Amino acid sequence: MTNKGRLIIISGPSGAGKGTVLSEVFRSNPNLEYSVSATTRAPRPGEKDGVNYFFVTREEFEQSIARGNMLEYAVYCGNYYGTPADFVERQRLRGRDIVLEIESCGARQVKEKCPDAISIFIMPPSLSELEKRLLGRGTEAPEVVAARIARAKEEIDSADFYDFKVVNDNVVRAAEEINEILKNN
Amino acid sequence: MTNKGRLIIISGPSGAGKGTVLSEVFRSNPNLEYSVSATTRAPRPGEKDGVNYFFVTREEFEQSIARGNMLEYAVYCGNYYGTPADFVERQRLRGRDIVLEIESCGARQVKEKCPDAISIFIMPPSLSELEKRLLGRGTEAPEVVAARIARAKEEIDSADFYDFKVVNDNVVRAAEEINEILKNN
Numbered sequence: 001m002t003n004k005g006r007l008i009i010i011s012g013p014s015g016a017g018k019g020t021v022l023s024e025v026f027r028s029n030p031n032l033e034y035s036v037s038a039t040t041r042a043p044r045p046g047e048k049d050g051v052n053y054f055f056v057t058r059e060e061f062e063q064s065i066a067r068g069n070m071l072e073y074a075v076y077c078g079n080y081y082g083t084p085a086d087f088v089e090r091q092r093l094r095g096r097d098i099v100l101e102i103e104s105c106g107a108r109q110v111k112e113k114c115p116d117a118i119s120i121f122i123m124p125p126s127l128s129e130l131e132k133r134l135l136g137r138g139t140e141a142p143e144v145v146a147a148r149i150a151r152a153k154e155e156i157d158s159a160d161f162y163d164f165k166v167v168n169d170n171v172v173r174a175a176e177e178i179n180e181i182l183k184n185n
Numbered sequence: 186m187t188n189k190g191r192l193i194i195i196s197g198p199s200g201a202g203k204g205t206v207l208s209e210v211f212r213s214n215p216n217l218e219y220s221v222s223a224t225t226r227a228p229r230p231g232e233k234d235g236v237n238y239f240f241v242t243r244e245e246f247e248q249s250i251a252r253g254n255m256l257e258y259a260v261y262c263g264n265y266y267g268t269p270a271d272f273v274e275r276q277r278l279r280g281r282d283i284v285l286e287i288e289s290c291g292a293r294q295v296k297e298k299c300p301d302a303i304s305i306f307i308m309p310p311s312l313s314e315l316e317k318r319l320l321g322r323g324t325e326a327p328e329v330v331a332a333r334i335a336r337a338k339e340e341i342d343s344a345d346f347y348d349f350k351v352v353n354d355n356v357v358r359a360a361e362e363i364n365e366i367l368k369n370n
Contacts, residue, residue, distance in 0.1 A: 014199065023329040034332050044342050052335055075260060077290030101332070105262035144208040147219050147286070150237055157229050 005031070005092040007114055008099045008182070009107045011159070012122030013152035017168045021122055022101065024175030029182060033096045035088055038064070041079040054084060072102065072109035083110065097182070104158040111161060118185050120178060121162040124152065125169040190216070190277040192299055193284045193367070194292045196344070197307030198337035202353045206307055207286065209360030214367060217282050220273055223249070226264035239269060257287065257294035268295065282367070289343040296346060303370050305363060306347040309337065310354040 012018040026032050038054040040061050049055050061080045064070050073082025091098050110117055164181050168174040197203040211217050223239040225246050234240050246265045249255050258267030276283050295302055349366050353359040
């Protein structure tokens with residue numbers, strides 16, 4: 001019998017280097033797989049149902065919400081976007097570990113519905129370090145940096161409920177810390 | 186008499202280097218200023234009304250929508266977030282150029298209400314170039330890159346209505362192109 005796969009929630013503010021860390025983690029965990037979201041927006045040319053999204057009608061989406069089948073959902077530009085529980089469950093039963101890369105609002109919804117989900121928040125080393133990164137060559141305009149810092153701080157402040165916080169002081173080290181979390185949970 | 190300031194909309198997918206380009210643009214245009222959004226979420230410690238956000242009640246926000254005072258708005262995690270037209274207008278009458286850094290959904294709403302807004306979409310040089318950037322050292326996991334490419338493509342596809350598209354092949358060059366747009370519009 002296959003062990004049931006894990007549900008892994010990853011969040012982090014822009015500028016924390018989430019993408020690079022996640023890449024490392026995927027590379028060393030071939031069993032990880034991104035979840036596929038459902039949406040009511042129309043498919044664009046080249047997009048495939050079940051690959052880019054599950055494309056559903058508004059009625060189907062709302063029925064899915066009503067019967068508790070959306071682990072989390074949000075409305076963007078008049079369209080619903082969400083994570084279908086049945087798809088995630090099917091993958092987990094096949095033994096796959098499913099990764100949800102979502103913002104803290106969605107993460108909180110998932111954590112309430114699936115307390116066994118492993119939630120990880122990737123942090124920049126510190127706000128001053130983030131500032132340094134955002135400042136780049138040191139020539140950047142302070143208004144832009146201030147706005148980005150404020151937005152990152154906002155997201156970090158909403159991260160209390162995550163099971164793990166991983167500081168991305170170094171991509172390889174942060175990825176190893178996540179690998180350890182996944183090994184032990 | 187002071188000339189009325191411009192309303193400038195900036196969007197672009199994650200990975201296009203929007204932050205760095207904007208920094209350059211702010212640095213060479215001291216008259217630029219970020220807009221302040223209104224929100225119904227509670228202020229966090231350290232946040233100041235009128236600086237980080239205009240903190241308003243749900244009733245106030247909905248009244249503002251009803252009388253057409255929100256240039257764009259969205260709901261995130263049960264809270265409203267939006268751009269108050271009166272604040273933007275006051276700044277513009279003082280001669281300030283106001284920058285809205287928003288996603289394409291909000292940008293479309295603003296453009297409909299303020300056809301004189303200058304909308305600029307910052308593009309990565311090409312999807313293959315974006316792919317190269319996202320791949321970084323070339324060791325990243327293809328799943329992660331594919332997911333990021335798909336998301337960027339989605340945002341680029343929704344960018345038809347922007348007045349200008351600026352390709353960020355080089356930060357300094359892209360910033361100069363935006364400076365030229367601002368000079369001539």
